[in-house]
Amino acid sequence: MTVLGTRALNRATLARQLLLDRADLPVAAAVAHLCGMQAQEPQAPFAGLFARLRGFDPGELSDLLVRTHLMRRTVHLLTAEDALGWRSRHDAMLRQRGLAAYRRDFDGIDLDELAAAGRAVLADGEPRAMAELAAELTDRWPGPSRRALGEVLVAALVPAVQLPPRGLWRSGGGVRVVPLADWLGREVDPPSPPGSDPVGRELVRRYLAAFGPAATADVRAWSGLAGLPGAVAELRPELVSFRDERGRELLDLPDAPRPDPDVPAPVRFLPAFDNALLGYHDRSRIVADEHRGLSVAGERVVLVDGRVAGTWRAEADALRVDPLRRLTAAERSAVADEGRELALFLSAGQHDDVHLPR
Template sequence: MTVLDTRTLNRATLARQLLLDRADMPPLDAVAHLCGLQAQEPQEPFVGLWSRLRAFEPGTLSELLVERRVVRTHLMRRTVHLLTADDVLAWRTRHDAMLRQRVLGVYRRELDGVDLDELAATGRETMADGEPRTMAELTRAVADRWPGVPPRALGEMLVAALVPMVQLPPRGLWRTKGGVRNLPLATWLGKDTEPDPSSLNTSSPDGSDPVGQTLLRRYLAAFGPAATADLRAWSGLAGLPAAVAAARPELVSFRDERGRELLDLPDAPRPDPDTPAPVRFLPAFDNAILGYQDRRRIIDDARRGLSVAGERVVLVDGRVAATWTVEDGTVVATPLRRFSRAERAEVAEEGRAVAAFLSDQASERVRVEAF
């Protein structure tokens, strides 16, 4: 079985993630291709798409949110993601059990004795008037039924697990601040488009998990080649063993330098490892990093904590080599290793571009600090 070294995996990841060459792709198609963008920081998906698309206009993404073609919701790993409406409708039911278990992992003791089906029914009844609510408002409306249960536990279980919710605009619009107001997915997208658990069953009569197979193929298109542990780390689901078994005849296999089996789509891009990789400024919590259990293809183990700490990072030669912030109108890049003169110049050039995007001023400043 062919062994793919770290650099080869890196270039494959960059190609799948649209980070090797900016793509001529509409934002809606890019969100779909990437299987969504992690979005608990509302403005970060704009940077993520700017780094991946040519001539990206942030207003187009705002329009997609207002038009209900993309939505902000809890899904993979119980984190807030920006996804196409079609993908949320197709995937949400498949994630139900995981979402419940993730919330229970935090609040199991507090929710002991709470009938979750009753809680879900009460939440749906409360939201049936079509009025958006904050989590605190929703919690206050149902709390009388469960006196003594911490409101935060009830709210997290309702909003992040039991009732598929959408975070409404203006939350997530370009350069717009707005608190989280929730509305059921079915209300926002229309009752006729509510996920049907019977049609989205996790298994077919032969046990092959068709929805899981779709998730697997979509994941590999955006993140492959990858191990099943990587798929599990990205989705939060338990490895999708039935889906992997059913799809395996259509996939190709490799091994990484650790000996793990990597699965991939036969015709997916796997560029030459010597393919030049341009500097890219990534947003906080970018799935190009978080979408793997073994992240060494793009970030050193010693720097792994950056990927979960909300640090914005800079890719140099395809790997995390700096962090970046905006300070008083200046984009500041802080290297994690020593840069060559050429690397420093390329980081500064891309930094000026991202500064202009964030400010609409081509004269915006950038500073690359000394290592």
């Protein structure tokens, strides 16, 4: 079985993630290809698509606001079709993870009854904050705190979407929700019948197209779903297999891009919690093990030669880059050039200053 080294996997990931060369894609097509974008930081998808698309227009993304809890019970921005098509497949995981922190609060509570009550409150079409939704149910369920009630209802029990202005470009607002079906004008797709998992197979195919080659543990880490090995088994005749340097089996789509490991990789600035990092159990293809924690700490990272080599943040009058290793003169120049482009994008053309300490 062919062994793919870390650099080969890195270049494959960059190609699938549209980070090896900016793509000429409509925003909706890019978001669909990426299987949604991590969006608990409302502005993160804008920076993420700036790194991936040529001529990116933030207004196009502002028109594509389907922000909902899905993979790993985190907030993702998705196309309408994916939000509706994938939600039922994630229901059990969302409940399990939603209750993990509040299990004692919900002892003895019928969750289906609670979900029905939450839907009834939201049925009037009036957007509500999580605390407002919980406040209308505390008389009936006085045990859980309002925070617990609100989080479990919105992130686990009731398919809901976070409404604008939250998530608009250079705008903000608190989390206010309405049912996903009301916002999109169509009910969530029903669960597949027992013994069949077409959505699971689609998730695996789509994941490999955007993240492969990858191990089944990587699929699980990205989705949060434990039950996809069955879907993988059904797909095996369609897939090709490799090994990584650690001996893990990696699966992939036969015709998916696997560039030459020596293909140059441009500098790219990624937003907090970008799935190019979080979408794997083994993230060594893109970040050194000693820096793995950056991806879950909300640090914005800089890719140099395809790997995490620094962090960045937007300050009042400049973009600040903090390298994690000594950069060569050519690398510093490339980081500064890409940083200036991002600074112009974030500041609406007001400044292009980059602070890059030695």
